[in-house]
Amino acid sequence: MFSVEDKREFYAGALLQFLVLAHWLGAFYYAPVDIHQGQVYRIMFLHVPCAITAFASSLGLCIFSIIGLRQRSESVMAWAKATAEVGLLFTILTLATGSIWGRPTWGTWWTWDARLTTTFLLALLYAGYLLLHASMPAGPGRVRVCAVLGILIFADVPVIYKSVTWWRTLHQPPSIIREGGSTMDPEILWTIVVGIVIMCLYSSWMVRVRGRNILLTGQLEAASFEQLNG
Amino acid sequence: MMANAWQQYRALVSQGVRAELADLERLVSPVLFAITLLLLFAFAMGDVDDSLRIRVYLAETMLTALFALQVSFARLFEPDRQDRVFDLLRTYPVSHTALFLAKYSLILILGTATMIPTLVFGAFLNQTANQHLFSWSVVGISLLALAGLGALGVLLSAMTLKANARQILYPLLYFPLTAPVLLAAVQSSRLCLDGGRAASDIKAWLGLLLGFDCIYVTLGILLFTELVDES
Numbered sequence: 001m002f003s004v005e006d007k008r009e010f011y012a013g014a015l016l017q018f019l020v021l022a023h024w025l026g027a028f029y030y031a032p033v034d035i036h037q038g039q040v041y042r043i044m045f046l047h048v049p050c051a052i053t054a055f056a057s058s059l060g061l062c063i064f065s066i067i068g069l070r071q072r073s074e075s076v077m078a079w080a081k082a083t084a085e086v087g088l089l090f091t092i093l094t095l096a097t098g099s100i101w102g103r104p105t106w107g108t109w110w111t112w113d114a115r116l117t118t119t120f121l122l123a124l125l126y127a128g129y130l131l132l133h134a135s136m137p138a139g140p141g142r143v144r145v146c147a148v149l150g151i152l153i154f155a156d157v158p159v160i161y162k163s164v165t166w167w168r169t170l171h172q173p174p175s176i177i178r179e180g181g182s183t184m185d186p187e188i189l190w191t192i193v194v195g196i197v198i199m200c201l202y203s204s205w206m207v208r209v210r211g212r213n214i215l216l217t218g219q220l221e222a223a224s225f226e227q228l229n230g
Numbered sequence: 231m232m233a234n235a236w237q238q239y240r241a242l243v244s245q246g247v248r249a250e251l252a253d254l255e256r257l258v259s260p261v262l263f264a265i266t267l268l269l270l271f272a273f274a275m276g277d278v279d280d281s282l283r284i285r286v287y288l289a290e291t292m293l294t295a296l297f298a299l300q301v302s303f304a305r306l307f308e309p310d311r312q313d314r315v316f317d318l319l320r321t322y323p324v325s326h327t328a329l330f331l332a333k334y335s336l337i338l339i340l341g342t343a344t345m346i347p348t349l350v351f352g353a354f355l356n357q358t359a360n361q362h363l364f365s366w367s368v369v370g371i372s373l374l375a376l377a378g379l380g381a382l383g384v385l386l387s388a389m390t391l392k393a394n395a396r397q398i399l400y401p402l403l404y405f406p407l408t409a410p411v412l413l414a415a416v417q418s419s420r421l422c423l424d425g426g427r428a429a430s431d432i433k434a435w436l437g438l439l440l441g442f443d444c445i446y447v448t449l450g451i452l453l454f455t456e457l458v459d460e461s
Contacts, residue, residue: 069456121406128403135394145389148453152385152407155445159410 009209016202023195031191040104047097048192049199050090054122055161056200057087058154060207061129065150068143075215077143080150081133082211086203088126094119114163122160125153138218235325242324242332249309250340256305257343264298264348272355283356284423287363291352292416295372296379296408298344303337303383304400307391316391320458330384330454334447337380345372367422371439375415378443381450382407388457411446414439 002010027045034041064080067073098116099109110116129149136142184192250257271290278286310316319329349372353364386404390396418435 118409121409124402124406128399128406131395131402132389132393132399135399136392141392144457144459145393148385148389148457149403151453152382152449155449156407156410 009205009212013205013209016198016205019198020202023191023198026191027195031188032185034188037105040101043097043101045191045195047094047101049195050097051094051119052196053199053203054087054090054094054119055157057083057090057126057203058122058157061087061150062154065147069147069151072140072143074138074140074143074218077146078214078218079207079211080146081130082207082214084126084129084133084150085210086206088123088130089206090199090203091119091123091126095123115160118156118160118163122153122156125156129153235328238324239328239332239335242329243335246332246336247339250336253309256308257340260298260302260340260344261347263301264294264344265351267294267297268348268352268355278356280358280361283358283361284363284420287352287356288368288416288419288423290356291349292372292375292412292419294352295345295348296405296412298348299341299376299379299383300401300404302340302344303380303387303404304390304397306333306337306383306387311391326455326458327451329458330451333384333387334380334450337383338376341376341380341383342373345376363423365423368419371415371419371422371436374436374439374443375411378411378439378446379408381443381446382411385446385450385454385457388454410442411439414442 023045027042031042031045033039060083061080064076064083068076068080095116098119102111103109129146132149133142133146136145268290271294275286275290307316310319346369349369350364353362357363382404386400386407390400390403393399414435418432418439421432421435
């Protein structure tokens with residue numbers, strides 16, 4: 001019924017779910033309370049890993065796109081599409097958690113801040129990529145066009161990352177990687193770093209599951225087409 | 231070989247310019263669209279405080295230019311598509327780089343024809359007796375922005391050529407991707423018009439603008455070949 005690969009994927013997923021839950025417990029019970037923000041800052045343990053994963057997804061999309069373009073491979077582009085879907089999900093989560101944190105801290109759900117706006121643009125680009133993929137018939141044309149867009153999307157990520165340095169924004173400047181080292185409490189810093197690693201692993205697992213799903217769907221469609229045509 | 235590519239480039243540019251001139255409506259409609267948008271913006275904003283005038287002028291004109299250029303760029307391959315010229319060109323031994331550069335040059339010509347009237351008319355609508363807004367440095371910055379926007383315009387036009395939902399996909403991809411160029415152009419223009427600001431601030435924004443121009447033009451040359459390559 002289930003192949004060895006399916007079982008491995010299931011156990012890996014279960015383990016990663018457990019790690020995510022364990023990290024959340026660590027975020028609530030291991031990390032100390034922030035003296036300025038109180039308990040509300042704890043959403044950062046979800047927000048920062050989601051944001052890093054959203055940016056890392058664009059790097060993954062770019063790598064898959066370059067490989068897909070070189071090999072003219074539809075199957076590599078299935079992984080690229082899966083990465084874009086996961087990237088979109090994590091960008092939306094980043095915006096949502098940032099908004100929830102912004103309401104009590106800044107007094108507003110949304111502001112036209114450079115970091116927020118550029119992150120929103122990233123979500124639009126991921127959505128645009130998926131729409132473009134859906135609007136084209138399968139084949140080498142789609143591989144080329146989607147791969148080109150995948151590379152272009154990655155060119156925008158440095159702007160999002162540097163936006164808090166280039167513009168005077170409400171969003172705080174980088175606090176983990178900065179000149180002179182991080183000024184964060186070590187317990188907070190480690191909880192965030194572990195969260196980033198777990199979220200990146202979790203998103204890789206999601207890409208793997210979704211990528212296999214897209215490939216299987218393609219194979220099923222091809223098989224049914226062959227069957228219909230006798 | 232170089233002479234060949236140069237000749238191909240010249241032939242393609244001249245073919246493009248002739249196709250545009252044969253259908254003047256295509257050349258004039260983005261300018262008319264820009265003027266209509268500027269009037270609507272000016273009407274919507276009403277009387278603006280003098281301290282905000284520069285910001286409002288730049289916001290109105292840059293956004294108007296962006297919308298008008300999108301109208302112009304989205305139709306770049308339209309004449310080629312109608313007569314299947316693009317499909318034929320792909321099968322001919324034409325240098326793809328020459329094809330990209332020809333389309334890019336055409337887009338720069340069309341873009342300049344839209345951008346300059348937009349800036350002049352925008353300045354005319356927003357200026358007062360003691361505040362003149364038209365500036366050649368802003369024209370220069372806008373043309374620099376056009377260099378980046380144009381490269382993206384050619385790439386996106388080629389990309390969406392065979393997409394089913396082309397009309398909606400083009401702006402959906404064009405506006406988010408042009409954001410860095412637009413932001414850098416607006417900020418550097420504002421600093422130029424404001425006056426009294428540190429030259430290093432303007433240099434930083436111009437650096438960002440030039441950086442993205444280089445990225446988009448380089449990616450354009452590299453990726454356009456991949457897009458039109460039928461192999």
